[in-house]
Amino acid sequence: MRKIIVGVMGAGESASAIDRQLAFELGRAIAAQGWVLLTGGRNVGVMDAACRGAQQAGGLTIGILPDRTAANASAAVAIAICTGMGNARNAINVLSSDAVIACGMGAGTASEVAIALKEKKPVLLLGATDRSIEFFQQLGAVETADSIEQAIDWAKIICG
Amino acid sequence: MRKIIVGVMGAGESASAIDRQLAFELGRAIAAQGWVLLTGGRNVGVMDAACRGAQQAGGLTIGILPDRTAANASAAVAIAICTGMGNARNAINVLSSDAVIACGMGAGTASEVAIALKEKKPVLLLGATDRSIEFFQQLGAVETADSIEQAIDWAKIICG
Amino acid sequence: MRKIIVGVMGAGESASAIDRQLAFELGRAIAAQGWVLLTGGRNVGVMDAACRGAQQAGGLTIGILPDRTAANASAAVAIAICTGMGNARNAINVLSSDAVIACGMGAGTASEVAIALKEKKPVLLLGATDRSIEFFQQLGAVETADSIEQAIDWAKIICG
Amino acid sequence: MRKIIVGVMGAGESASAIDRQLAFELGRAIAAQGWVLLTGGRNVGVMDAACRGAQQAGGLTIGILPDRTAANASAAVAIAICTGMGNARNAINVLSSDAVIACGMGAGTASEVAIALKEKKPVLLLGATDRSIEFFQQLGAVETADSIEQAIDWAKIICG
Numbered sequence: 001m002r003k004i005i006v007g008v009m010g011a012g013e014s015a016s017a018i019d020r021q022l023a024f025e026l027g028r029a030i031a032a033q034g035w036v037l038l039t040g041g042r043n044v045g046v047m048d049a050a051c052r053g054a055q056q057a058g059g060l061t062i063g064i065l066p067d068r069t070a071a072n073a074s075a076a077v078a079i080a081i082c083t084g085m086g087n088a089r090n091a092i093n094v095l096s097s098d099a100v101i102a103c104g105m106g107a108g109t110a111s112e113v114a115i116a117l118k119e120k121k122p123v124l125l126l127g128a129t130d131r132s133i134e135f136f137q138q139l140g141a142v143e144t145a146d147s148i149e150q151a152i153d154w155a156k157i158i159c160g
Numbered sequence: 161m162r163k164i165i166v167g168v169m170g171a172g173e174s175a176s177a178i179d180r181q182l183a184f185e186l187g188r189a190i191a192a193q194g195w196v197l198l199t200g201g202r203n204v205g206v207m208d209a210a211c212r213g214a215q216q217a218g219g220l221t222i223g224i225l226p227d228r229t230a231a232n233a234s235a236a237v238a239i240a241i242c243t244g245m246g247n248a249r250n251a252i253n254v255l256s257s258d259a260v261i262a263c264g265m266g267a268g269t270a271s272e273v274a275i276a277l278k279e280k281k282p283v284l285l286l287g288a289t290d291r292s293i294e295f296f297q298q299l300g301a302v303e304t305a306d307s308i309e310q311a312i313d314w315a316k317i318i319c320g
Numbered sequence: 321m322r323k324i325i326v327g328v329m330g331a332g333e334s335a336s337a338i339d340r341q342l343a344f345e346l347g348r349a350i351a352a353q354g355w356v357l358l359t360g361g362r363n364v365g366v367m368d369a370a371c372r373g374a375q376q377a378g379g380l381t382i383g384i385l386p387d388r389t390a391a392n393a394s395a396a397v398a399i400a401i402c403t404g405m406g407n408a409r410n411a412i413n414v415l416s417s418d419a420v421i422a423c424g425m426g427a428g429t430a431s432e433v434a435i436a437l438k439e440k441k442p443v444l445l446l447g448a449t450d451r452s453i454e455f456f457q458q459l460g461a462v463e464t465a466d467s468i469e470q471a472i473d474w475a476k477i478i479c480g
Numbered sequence: 481m482r483k484i485i486v487g488v489m490g491a492g493e494s495a496s497a498i499d500r501q502l503a504f505e506l507g508r509a510i511a512a513q514g515w516v517l518l519t520g521g522r523n524v525g526v527m528d529a530a531c532r533g534a535q536q537a538g539g540l541t542i543g544i545l546p547d548r549t550a551a552n553a554s555a556a557v558a559i560a561i562c563t564g565m566g567n568a569r570n571a572i573n574v575l576s577s578d579a580v581i582a583c584g585m586g587a588g589t590a591s592e593v594a595i596a597l598k599e600k601k602p603v604l605l606l607g608a609t610d611r612s613i614e615f616f617q618q619l620g621a622v623e624t625a626d627s628i629e630q631a632i633d634w635a636k637i638i639c640g
């Protein structure tokens with residue numbers, strides 16, 4: 001009965017239009033698999049775009065918010081988990097996901113990829129630069145993908 | 161699109177058979193309203209019983225676990241949020257619930273009721289002893305109920 | 321080389337003048353034993369008074385702050401630990417203390433006493449009402465004292 | 481009266497002998513400035529080495545531990561803060577430090593540097609590879625140093 005949760009991490013205010021488009025499509029693809037989408041839940045950037053994509057495809061979305069309330073949550077978050085603990089909630093994002101996909105890169109995203117490596121949680125970099133890939137591969141077993149299809153294929157192996 | 165979340169808090173290993181029966185029925189009643197049930201998620205006591213009740217009634221269940229993994233989660237938790245932060249997660253239980261119902265009492269439950277009062281979150285004591293009611297009423301605005309019907313009526317007012 | 325830490329918990333804005341006076345003297349007495357004082361660190365109520373007492377007696381003071389910064393810390397906190405996690409930091413207050421003394425009562429204090437019981441951490445209620453004592457004694461092994469001398473004698477047994 | 485806190489982050493079990501030697505000397509230099517040293521507190525790697533260096537120089541050491549108890553703390557930690565929240569405590573390490581110095585690199589360290597950038601906390605990479613420097617400089621304003629003397633000079637500007 002336990003639902004499979006795929007976490008999508010990415011930049012907030014600083015996310016590029018390309019990152020957001022990728023995140024929207026990734027959210028759609030995750031929902032199409034019947035998986036629950038988990039993000040940091042804020043109403044900006046990759047978090048918001050991925051949730052909107054999943055919602056459009058009829059999927060369930062969870063936002064693990066840094067704030068005490070859901071006032072700044074994405075409108076496409078169905079289940080708002082209010083942690084009130086700022087960036088310390090990044091560890092929860094990682095631990096609660098069966099697989100973690102970083103869509104683009106930002107400081108918060110980097111902390112989540114790093115914690116995933118520390119926790120031996122399966123993690124994939126989607127659309128990352130060579131610099132980011134090389135940095136993380138020296139720290140642990142990080143996977144990479146250039147397309148949503150590749151990312152979903154990887155997650156299928158992990159999530160059964 | 162945001163789902164309404166009602167948190168049910170209660171004792172774990174030390175929960176009485178009466179507490180567990182009440183929690184099971186409460187979980188059923190919450191699900192029957194179309195609300196999401198949130199608990200501490202472990203596979204014991206009030207947490208487990210409430211989740212089983214909600215699940216039986218076709219409801220969605222969230223467990224905010226103290227552990228890094230879902231290994232000890234209730235089998236009736238559909239969405240396992242793994243915090244890895246022990247009792248510090250009690251604050252998340254409270255903040256993420258639109259309304260909090262304490263079903264019976266235990267040390268962890270008491271911490272959650274107290275945090276709810278601190279955070280001005282609507283909180284109700286179901287089936288509490290006079291001693292517990294008097295203690296918490298000196299600390300803030302806590303409601304009480306003797307029956308599941310009363311508890312649901314209270315939650316309806318809060319959750320619209 | 322490990323320093324002994326005694327935690328003093330109590331109300332913030334709502335602390336009575338008597339609570340604050342008691343906390344000040346308790347802080348002094350803890351420092352006089354050579355113990356480090358730990359509080360929730362804010363510049364109000366029992367937290368502030370206990371830190372000022374300990375500081376006046378030449379002791380070391382730690383504040384485990386709910387905020388991201390020390391802007392609202394007591395001026396008598398020497399070491400400010402900024403958690404940025406609100407009331408979730410109450411669990412850290414308890415876990416980091418060799419012994420916990422609740423000085424008066426408030427909603428936050430109640431959450432800390434409850435977590436101490438849950439974590440099997442030695443905890444004493446100083447100057448508590450019968451109602452508070454009876455409530456917590458049904459939840460676990462809580463000690464009580466009517467005077468600072470009694471509280472220090474109890475802590476001496478625990479802290480060697 | 482508030483003490484200045486300098487955080488030193490670095491690898492645990494995987495730290496190299498060079499990292500540990502650098503951390504030991506860095507701990508000594510921080511203590512020599514009269515600053516408090518803060519680390520992740522475990523009895524391995526950079527955390528342990530930095531604390532031993534600071535302790536040898538007569539400085540005060542704080543360990544922000546991931547565990548519920550201090551059982552696995554470095555023997556050179558004077559003040560053990562037990563968070564019981566695993567890697568979520570990395571955010572506390574950053575927020576509680578006036579300046580953060582990463583000594584070498586590891587997955588946990590990377591998460592702390594990333595959070596420092598996210599929180600706009602002054603952060604310096606000591607002895608980092610070009611790959612690490614380039615990665616973090618694309619995410620925010622990170623400083624670098626090749627020697628302890630340079631690192632201390634940087635911290636002096638921040639810490640007054």
